[in-house]
Amino acid sequence: MVNLEISSRKYVTTPGARNAEFNLALKLHNDNTLTINGKSIHYMELKLKNVINIYKMKSSNLVCETKWERIYKRTFKWDKIWQSQIKSKASLKAKQLHWKMLHHAIFTEHKLNLIGYSDGLCTFCKSQRETVIHLFWSCINAKAIWESIIPVIESLAINTLNYEILDAEMICLLGTDFYPIKCKLINTIIMETKWFIWNRRNTYKHEKRILPKVQVSRSLKQSIKGQLKWQNESSLFTEIKKYFV
Numbered sequence: 001m002v003n004l005e006i007s008s009r010k011y012v013t014t015p016g017a018r019n020a021e022f023n024l025a026l027k028l029h030n031d032n033t034l035t036i037n038g039k040s041i042h043y044m045e046l047k048l049k050n051v052i053n054i055y056k057m058k059s060s061n062l063v064c065e066t067k068w069e070r071i072y073k074r075t076f077k078w079d080k081i082w083q084s085q086i087k088s089k090a091s092l093k094a095k096q097l098h099w100k101m102l103h104h105a106i107f108t109e110h111k112l113n114l115i116g117y118s119d120g121l122c123t124f125c126k127s128q129r130e131t132v133i134h135l136f137w138s139c140i141n142a143k144a145i146w147e148s149i150i151p152v153i154e155s156l157a158i159n160t161l162n163y164e165i166l167d168a169e170m171i172c173l174l175g176t177d178f179y180p181i182k183c184k185l186i187n188t189i190i191m192e193t194k195w196f197i198w199n200r201r202n203t204y205k206h207e208k209r210i211l212p213k214v215q216v217s218r219s220l221k222q223s224i225k226g227q228l229k230w231q232n233e234s235s236l237f238t239e240i241k242k243y244f245v
Helices: 048-057 063-072 078-087 092-102 109-114 132-138 140-146 150-161 168-174 184-207 213-230 234-241
Strands: 004-006 026-028 033-036 039-042
Touching (some): 150 168, 150 184, 184 213
Antiparallel strands (some): 033 039
């Protein structure tokens, strides 16, 4: 392994951060240790908080952040969005999917089409390009799942945060960019829902079998309650039981 030294204001590549500038000194040594701002860490001991600190030190948007802002023609509080993922009580697989979606790293049919492996059409409806937004929001598959979840999210926002959600699409796709700790339950629901949308889509694509909406909705609610109970979030568990009977 060769020495790699990246100084302040130079380019550094981290997941989803190609060509983004960071104000830090990062050095990779032959003995597999990393020096981050003068602190030596073995790569096997790299913690999530170290990655978060790197993200916090960036001096410009990540590529994926800029892409989302171009799509919605507005800016976001990205530090809050990344924190919201960490603070949520969603399952690891749901968090990983959310992370990939934020980085546009999911192999939708549209992405596969760009490399010649698909016609690009949605797996479910076969009428629109399967982009990330279509897959997780505007497709009939996604809408069938969201229709019972969005009222819960909106009620939680009003009742616990005194906040009115004006654009459900942005919240459901990106998560909240406000109150990461107070929004733990909302973000947990959002991430778990997207996982079940993804699972239903893949079941249809690979097994040619449509999971009944009622079954998916029931499994989703059980999964959310199960995560909260397993992680000893008694107050959140009590709160969600009011909505998931």
